[in-house]
Amino acid sequence: MKQAILITSHHHPFKTSATRHFPCISEVRPYAGGLQTTGFSMTTAVSFSKVSRHFGTVRAVDDVDLSIAEGEFFAMLGPSGSGKTTCLRLIAGFEQPTAGHIEIFGTKVENVPPYRRNVNTVFQDYALFPHMNIIDNVAYGLMIQGMGKTERHAAANEALELVALPGYGDRRPGQLSGGQRQRVALARALVNKPKVLLLDEPLGALDLKLREQMQEELKTLQRKLGITFVFVTHDQGEALSMADRVAVFNDGKIQQIGSPQDIYQRPQSRFVADFVGSSNVLEPAFVKQLTGTESYASLRPEAIRIGQPDGHSATVIGSSYLGGTTRVGLALGDMRINALIPADQAVPENGTTVQINWQADELHLMGGKP
Amino acid sequence: MTVPSPVNATNQSSAVLPGQGGWTGSLSDKFWRNPKLLLILMLTPPALWLGIIYLGSLFALLAQSFFSIDEFSGMVQYELTLKTYGELFRPANLDIIIRTVSMAAIVTVGAACVAFPIAYFAARYARGKWKALFYIGVMLPLWSSYLVKIYAWKLILAKEGILNWIFAKLHLTWLLEAWLAIPIIGGYSLSVSYTGTFLVFLYVWLPFMVLPVQAALERVPGSYLEASGDLGATPSQTFRHVIFPLALPGIVAGSIFTFSLTLGDYIIPQIIGSSRLFIGQAVYAQQGTAGNIPLAAAFTVVPIVIMGFYLWGAKRMGAFDAI
Amino acid sequence: MRSDGKTRAPFTLKAAAGLGLAFMHLPIALIFVYAFTTEDKSYQWPPPGFTLKWLEVTWNRPDVWDALKLSLQTATISTLIAMVLGTLCAAAVSRTKFFGRETISLLVILPIALPGIITGIALRSAFSIADIPFSIWTIILGHATFCVVVVYNNAVARFRRTSGSLVEASMDLGANSFQTFRHVILPNIGTALLAGGMLAFALSFDEVIVTTFTAGQQSTLPIWMLEELVRPRQRPVTNVVAMVVVLVTILPILAAYYLTRDGDQVAGSGK
Structure with a gap:
């Protein structure tokens, strides 16, 4: 079983960290990336081994291996239909795997229904109970456990304070704004002190300002509580800014797992390069001329410098002003690539030929993967 | 195994809670x-x-339509035969079917004409309180007692009733008499004429037409009408080319009710109308006094078949989205 | 003339809509006038005088009371059966996609989609084949069958409006199926069920076509009225009964409307 978990990280450079809390030998399990901010215990919170979830012929989740450490802020990133939400639902227990095993804190959870998993979910549409006021919503889990009214209301009020909504207990879900409902959903999950908190695109319905604010707050809250967060999003900026580690999903499979830096700077496949950070993908033939290796390579737009005396000739085919930067579309041979230049730099005219260049170490080989 | 108390179940050590x-x-x-x-x-x-x-029960009934009745003994013969269906094509029985289907068609057209303005007004102009009022205004007659509604028309159409009184007050009694003198649709008085039957059918099934038409019209964005007007169409052109085609699925949906309900009804023509039978009455008479269950069963197949074709056609016109 | 009427309706449309509504309501209003007329031999208009005498006469009529009692019993029991069956069906159809789902929907709607006389005669011949004697239970058997659709329509509409994630949220927070049903599903569909139940009650209380085939010798209130309609014997009493029937059916309809007014409309196609 443990071997299976190890497999997940075999293509990553193993990292060891000096800041781990519980160096308990039996639990030691190396995993890749993402140990910059906090130290994690070596306990595995959630592990998937060869998990598949097929709906008829649709392979929503296909042979996924995954391990999430206790206390980690883990993001599942991917386009819609990529299998990330199904993975979350598999952890919550709303779906059952058609093959493979899922463990939560070392316990196999096949045959364990959602209501017996010490895991709570913040739903995309918040799913607040419309017939209850806020305090009863938050106290719902405790009520089900049979906790007395005074006690559970006290706990619920505490949770509401935690999410900065003290005194909102008497209102109805319909009277709150989207951001407030989102916080209530968070409080309702956290009050049960789950071992793992699952968040299904929780910021998707909020406007940009509020979303940025909530990203900060969620991050702070997770640090404070030390609960394992598993966060599903299609927004790469959100995943990169919040998570300790990111798994990029496509077509039911994990394309790459790693720290945000890994994912962004060293995409290992064309899909990841495209989806995260809109990296340029260079053709193998071109890359061979540069490096001698025939392989796809990724090159971030902001690494490209325009107007260098020496470099590669490219034709400008368009530009868009993005505020802080300008995106310049370039034809390099028969490839079409984008460059990001500072807004104060002069933008070359369409149709002109420019010289472009980049530092050699900005080019990342992706192996043969297209 | 001891079951921990519920409150302890949330402690940090257990990822999986025990069964309750x-x-x-x-x-x-x-x-x-x-x-x-x-x-x-x-x-x-x-x-x-x-x-x-x-x-x-339904299959048992349909099965009986393939039996026949012995003309001498009056006993049902349990042998499969199409003889009973053949009887449907006797002139007397064919008359009944044609009469009923014609009435259903006319009632449907009439209901569509009367319902359209109500539905159109409610969908496009009524707002807030008025909208609710219109909605209740249609729902109440829809759900109020079927028999009471018929009874009310018995009062209205009676010789000494309110309708004759109104015509007399307006000095229009000659008009009413001229109408009643017309063959087929006329008769001795309104309450024993096809006109009377038509009026009651129209009245009783009207709400069933209003609701689906209104539902269909609610889905027509106001901007379509503005666009049509903007492109130079007169209101009547807009109605013919934009509103009516878009409301048609709703009308067809409503017509399913008015048509089907008229086909199967046997109480209204029995109380208001001439003594000529409708399908419903024929079924009732055959199974009751005549004791000819096979023929009664065969008669019930007629509306089922007609409605089958009707529903098939309606489905192709997208009427089911409007119900 | 341009099509200007976005805000104000043309006069002809207003008039046609108003007349249409009047056409739907005035005949019912007429019933209330006739209940107090002094004339007892004909349907004379205008009424020669007004009296409250017939209320008292009707009050003292045991046959009316028996019919009313039978109607209330039938409607109550049929409604309860329909509520259980309709809710189960709606829950199954709206929560899961399964093979034969469309068939189940069709099966529920069929008793109301086919003319009542077919349901009636089918049940009657089935009773005679199975040798079941007529009783209140044969009436209920028929009524519950066509009342299911009313409850079903209301419940399905509400289920559709209720987010599926509420059930998942409840289970996620530790509630098992039964606790979820009690604390989340029932409170959310409760008013729709109540509305459906009231409409089913009104439908059953008023039903006559199927009942004539399944009642045997007993009369429900509509059967009593039907006999009066075919062979008028006591017009004034019939007038009063008609008025009472209108009042008894209007109240549950208004209540059902009130219960479902924000959101799903009381499914009119249910009747």
Whole structure:
């Protein structure tokens, strides 16, 4: 079983960290990336081994291996239909795997229904109970456990304070704004002190300002509580800014797992390069001329410098002003690539030929993967 | 194994909580493991009820239409035959079918004409309080007692009733008499004429037409009408080329009700109208006084077949989205 | 003339809509006038005088009371059966996609979609084949069958409006199926069920076509009225009964409207 978990990280450079809390030998399990901010215990919170979830012929989740450490802020990133939400639902227990095993804190959870998993979910549409006021919503889990009214209301009020909504207990879900409902959903999950908190695109319905604010707050809250967060999003900026580690999903499979830096700077496949950070993908033939290796390579737009005396000739085919930067579309041979230049730099005219260049170490080989 | 108290169940050490115990807990676990079990448990009672009581009776009835009645003994002969269906094509019986279908068609057209302005007004102009009022205004007659509605028309159409009184007050009695003098649709008085039957059918089924037409019209964005007007169409052109085609599925949906209900009704023509039979009355008479269950069953197949074709056509016109 | 009427309706449309509504309501209003007329031999208009005498006469009529009692019993029991069956069906159909789902919907709607006389005569011949004697239970058997659809329509509309994630949220927070049903599903569909139940009650209380085939010798209130309609014997009493029937059916309809007014409309196609 443990071997299976190890497999997940075999293509990553193993990292060891000096800041781990519980160096308990039996639990030691190396995993890749993402140990910059906090130290994690070596306990595995959630592990998937060869998990598949097929709906008829649709392979929503296909042979996924995954391990999430206790206390980690883990993001599942991917386009819609990529299998990330199904993975979350598999952890919550709303779906059952058609093959493979899922463990939560070392316990196999096949045959364990959602209501017996010490895991709570913040739903995309918040799913607040419309017939209850806020305090009863938050106290719902405790009520089900049979906790007395005074006690559970006290706990619920505490949770509401935690999410900065003290005194909102008497209102109805319909009277709150989207951001407030989102916080209530968070409080309702956290009050049960789950071992793992699952968040299904929780910021998707909020406007940009509020979303940025909530990203900060969620991050702070997770640090404070030390609960394992598993966060599903299609927004790469959100995943990169919040998570300790990111798994990029496509077509039911994990394309790459790693720290945000890994994912962004060293995409290992064309899909990841495209989806995260809109990296340029260079053709193998071109890359061979540069490096001698025939392989796809990724090159971030902001690494490209325009107007260098020496470099590669490219034709400008368009530009868009993005505020802080300008995106310049370039034809390099028969490839079409984008460059990001500072807004104060002069933008070359369409149709002109420019010289472009980049530092050699900005080019990342992706192996043969297209 | 001891079951920990519920409050302790949330402590940090357990990722999986123990079962809640009791039969509800274990049954609930079973439902989760096997969702089909719950589905089957939920579906069994209604499926049994409707399947056995309703469909069973229906098939038993249809089966009888393939039997025939012995003309001398009056006993049902349990041999499969199409003889009973052949009887439907006797002139007297054919008359009944044609009469009923014609009435259903006319009632449907009439209901569409009367319902359209109500539905159009409610969908496009009524707002807030008025909208609710219109809605209740249609729902109340829809749901109020069928017999009372017929009874009210018996009062209205009676010789000494309010309609004759109004015509007399307006000095229009000659008009009413001229109308009643017209063959077929006329008669001795309104309450024993086809006109009377038509009026009551129209009245009783009208709400069934208003609601689907209104639902269809609610889905026509106001901007379509503005666009049509903007492109130079007169209101009548807009109606013909934009509103009516878009409302048509709703009208067809409503017509399913008015048509089907008229086909099967036997009480209205019995109370208001001439003594000539409609399909419903024929069924009632055959199974009751005549004791000819096979013929009664064969008669019930007529509206089923007509409605089958009607529904098939309506479905192709997208009427089911408007119900 | 341009099509200007976005805000104000043309006069002809207003008039046609108003007349249409009047056409739907005035005949019912007429019933209330006739209940107090002094004329007892004909349907004379205008009424020669007004009296409250017939209320008292009707009050003292045991046959009316018996019919009313039978109607209330039938409607109550049929409604309860229909509520159980309709809710189960709606829950199954709206929560899961399963093979034969469309068939189940069709099966529920069929008893109301086919003319009542077919349901009636089918049940009657089935009773005679199975040798079941007529009783209140044969009436209930028929009524519950066509009342299911009313409850079903209301419940399905509400289920559709209720987010599926509420059930998942409840289970996620530790509630098993039964606790979820009690604390989340029932409170959310409760008013729709109540509305459906009231409409089913009104439908059953008023039903006559199927009942004539399944009642045997007993009369429900509509059967009593039907006999009066065919062979008028006591016009004034019939007038009063008609008025009472209108009042008894209007109240549950208004209540059902009130219960479902924000959101799903009381499914009119249910009747």
